[in-house]
Amino acid sequence: xxxxxxxxxTSVGNIDRIKNVARRAVRSRKQGNRVVVVVSAMSGExxxxxxxxKQVSDSPEEREMDMLMSSGERxxxxxxxxxxxxxxxxxxxxTGRQAGISTDAAHTKARITGxxxxxxxxxxxxxxxxxIAGFQGMGPGSDVTTLGRGGSDTSAVAIAAAIRADLCEIxxxxxxxxxxDPNMVPKARKLDRISYDEMLEMASxxxxxxxxxxxxxxxxxxxxxxxxxxxxxxxxxxVTKEDEQMEKVVVAGIAYDKNQSKITVVNVPDRPGIAAEMxxxxxxxxxxxxxxxxxxxxDGRFADISFTVPKTDSDKAxxxxxxxxxxxxxxxxxxxxxxxxxxxxxxxMRSHSGVASKMFDTLAAHGINILMISTSEIxxxxxxxxxxxxxAVRVLxxxxxxxxxxxxxxxxxxxxxxxxxxxx
Ligand code: ADP
Ligand code: ASP
Ligand code: MG
Numbered sequence: 001x002x003x004x005x006x007x008x009x010t011s012v013g014n015i016d017r018i019k020n021v022a023r024r025a026v027r028s029r030k031q032g033n034r035v036v037v038v039v040s041a042m043s044g045e046x047x048x049x050x051x052x053x054k055q056v057s058d059s060p061e062e063r064e065m066d067m068l069m070s071s072g073e074r075x076x077x078x079x080x081x082x083x084x085x086x087x088x089x090x091x092x093x094x095t096g097r098q099a100g101i102s103t104d105a106a107h108t109k110a111r112i113t114g115x116x117x118x119x120x121x122x123x124x125x126x127x128x129x130x131x132i133a134g135f136q137g138m139g140p141g142s143d144v145t146t147l148g149r150g151g152s153d154t155s156a157v158a159i160a161a162a163i164r165a166d167l168c169e170i171x172x173x174x175x176x177x178x179x180x181d182p183n184m185v186p187k188a189r190k191l192d193r194i195s196y197d198e199m200l201e202m203a204s205x206x207x208x209x210x211x212x213x214x215x216x217x218x219x220x221x222x223x224x225x226x227x228x229x230x231x232x233x234x235x236x237x238x239v240t241k242e243d244e245q246m247e248k249v250v251v252a253g254i255a256y257d258k259n260q261s262k263i264t265v266v267n268v269p270d271r272p273g274i275a276a277e278m279x280x281x282x283x284x285x286x287x288x289x290x291x292x293x294x295x296x297x298x299d300g301r302f303a304d305i306s307f308t309v310p311k312t313d314s315d316k317a318x319x320x321x322x323x324x325x326x327x328x329x330x331x332x333x334x335x336x337x338x339x340x341x342x343x344x345x346x347x348x349m350r351s352h353s354g355v356a357s358k359m360f361d362t363l364a365a366h367g368i369n370i371l372m373i374s375t376s377e378i379x380x381x382x383x384x385x386x387x388x389x390x391x392a393v394r395v396l397x398x399x400x401x402x403x404x405x406x407x408x409x410x411x412x413x414x415x416x417x418x419x420x421x422x423x424x
Pocket of ligand 1: 007008009010011040150171172173174176177178179180181182183206207208209210253
């Protein structure tokens with residue numbers, strides 16, 4: 001088999017662990033596989049580099065940030081290649097650029113636009129284990145770019161797609177994808193398999209075990225992804241195409257995201273074009289808006305518009321919104337950073353009703369107030385106060401009986417019509 005193995009920050013966190021990674025790569029090769037390794041920076045390294053930049057500048061240039069941050073993965077890739085060589089197997093480290101990874105120009109959150117896999121394949125054919133620095137690529141004009149936090153997952157899956165690997169193994173500090181973050185809920189249960197769509201929702205709703213874009217690549221190019229631990233040989237979780245068995249499970253998992261802020265524009269005149277103008281301004285400022293809720297006053301003359309943005313963008317979003325709100329004649333702009341989004345995810349929601357109401361009932365029964373709600377075909381998200389995040393995740397995990405193995409949970413309230421939105 002042709003296998004891409006990605007090792008995350010914890011897995012290459014110190015020299016002993018790097019040696020462990022080398023042994024694993026060599027073992028897989030001795031089992032007859034052709035192996036390509038992708039590594040993250042040693043754990044804590046990327047944060048440390050960002051910290052250094054902040055000591056030099058209040059708003060560091062993004063181009064320079066990419067130059068700086070990409071160095072973490074260079075170090076771990078060279079050390080890993082050396083460790084493999086020390087075991088008597090030829091190995092060669094490659095930067096993102098040397099590996100042929102092209103991206104767009106969006107520094108610090110670049111998207112991969114293409115991968116010329118020839119250098120990787122050539123190295124493999126010459127008997128090397130290529131060790132590629134994750135998280136980075138080359139933008140137009142040969143500048144180094146990085147792919148956003150957690151981006152080594154995306155490097156690995158995109159490389160797997162480009163060289164048509166049979167499997168992409170993601171080695172991390174937990175041994176698979178769980179029903180929710182096992183570091184928060186000890187009762188969380190490891191899933192044998194999860195569909196691309198469910199994993200995509202889980203990732204984009206905060207489960208950081210895989211970067212969202214890596215799952216997009218996996219889905220689009222049909223790359224089987226196996227999430228597993230580099231510290232043991234437990235079977236991991238296969239991220240794969242949906243099958244009928246998965247549809248029977250109503251809620252597959254729960255995700256949470258504490259990295260959002262809620263911004264509310266208060267008492268904006270309610271007339272056509274207001275929302276368009278506001279969100280046009282935010283889009284121009286390159287701010288990703290997530291949930292949006294609008295309430296109209298009882299006399300219909302004013303509206304409150306609330307939305308969420310990533311915390312990293314919330315200063316910029318508040319400034320931009322205040323400017324637009326002033327122009328539109330709104331009463332003011334409120335911002336809350338003490339919020340979290342908790343979401344339940346499952347492809348089975350398409351064909352079962354009663355799911356959203358069970359979520360709301362459960363939160364209510366524990367005195368947790370819901371600030372915003374949004375749904376899609378396979379998820380329900382609630383924004384709540386940050387301090388209740390852990391409680392909310394735990395009680396929802398209990399309410400949906402996620403600790404029980406697949407297919408054994410109690411039947412949902414009402415069910416069976418296969419007609420799209422049946423959750424409430
Ligand atoms: P790496 O450094 O290997 O890329 P990350 O820290 O990015 O690892 O991702 C692994 C972490 O993801 C786990 O330690 C866990 O706390 C978190 N996580 C969140 N949700 C889940 C989930 N549903 N299943 C497994 N891990 C999860
Ligand atoms: N080192 C980068 C980060 O910490 C990329 C990664 O680990 O995937 O975000
Ligand atoms: Mg990660």
